[in-house]
Amino acid sequence: MDFDIPGMDTKTLSEEGVDMAVKNLSGKPMTTKDGxxxxxxxxxxxxxxxxxxxxxxxxxxxRAANAAEPEPSFxxxxxxxxxxxxxxxxxxxxxxxxxxxPVACTREAAAALYERFPAIRDQVDVFVAQRGNFVSAA
Numbered sequence: 001m002d003f004d005i006p007g008m009d010t011k012t013l014s015e016e017g018v019d020m021a022v023k024n025l026s027g028k029p030m031t032t033k034d035g036x037x038x039x040x041x042x043x044x045x046x047x048x049x050x051x052x053x054x055x056x057x058x059x060x061x062x063r064a065a066n067a068a069e070p071e072p073s074f075x076x077x078x079x080x081x082x083x084x085x086x087x088x089x090x091x092x093x094x095x096x097x098x099x100x101x102p103v104a105c106t107r108e109a110a111a112a113l114y115e116r117f118p119a120i121r122d123q124v125d126v127f128v129a130q131r132g133n134f135v136s137a138a
Contacts, residue, residue: 007135008135009135009136010044010045010046010131010134010135011046011047012136013044013134013135013136014043014044014045014046014047014050014134015043015044015046015047015048017041017042017043017044017090017091018041018042018044018133018134019039019040019041019042019093020039020040020041020042020123020124020127020133021037021038021039022037022038022039022040022094022120022123023123025119030094031094032093032094032096033100036093036094037093037094038092038093038094038095039092039093039094040089040091040092040095040120040124041089041090041091041092041105042088042089042090042124042127042128043088043090043128044088044128044131044133044134045128045129045131045134046131046134047088049087049088050084050087050088050128053083053084053087053088054084057080057084081121081125082111082114082115082121083111085110085114085121085124085125085128086107086108086110086111086114087107088124088128089105089107089110089124090105091105092105092110095109095113
C-alpha cells in the first residue's frame, strides 16, 4: 500500500545517508584548509543497517542475561556504541591524518575516529538519534 504523509518519511534518507557537519567544541562548524565543511555521512535510525545492528545487540544482551553472565562493563558498552556508530558511517569529507592526507572512510577508520575523538562520537550519536535529520525538506 502506498502512503503519502508529508514530513514523515524517515526511511528514504536513513537508507541514503545524510551529511552531518562536524562542529568544534564551541559549536561552530569545522572546515578544511580550503574552507569546505568537514562532514560525516551517516545512515539513519530507520535504515536497515541500524535496525539490524540494534536487533543484534539486543539478542546478544538477552543471551547474556539468560546465561546469567555478568552485566557488560562500561568499556564493553562504549565499544558496542562505537561499533554501532561506525557501522552507520558511510562517508566523510575533510577527515585527514596527521600529514594532512585524506583518510578513507571504512568501518575501522570510523571506529578509530570515534575512539580518538569522543566529542565527534557524541555529535554522531545525537545526530543519528534525531529522526528529523532524516526527513526531506519539502
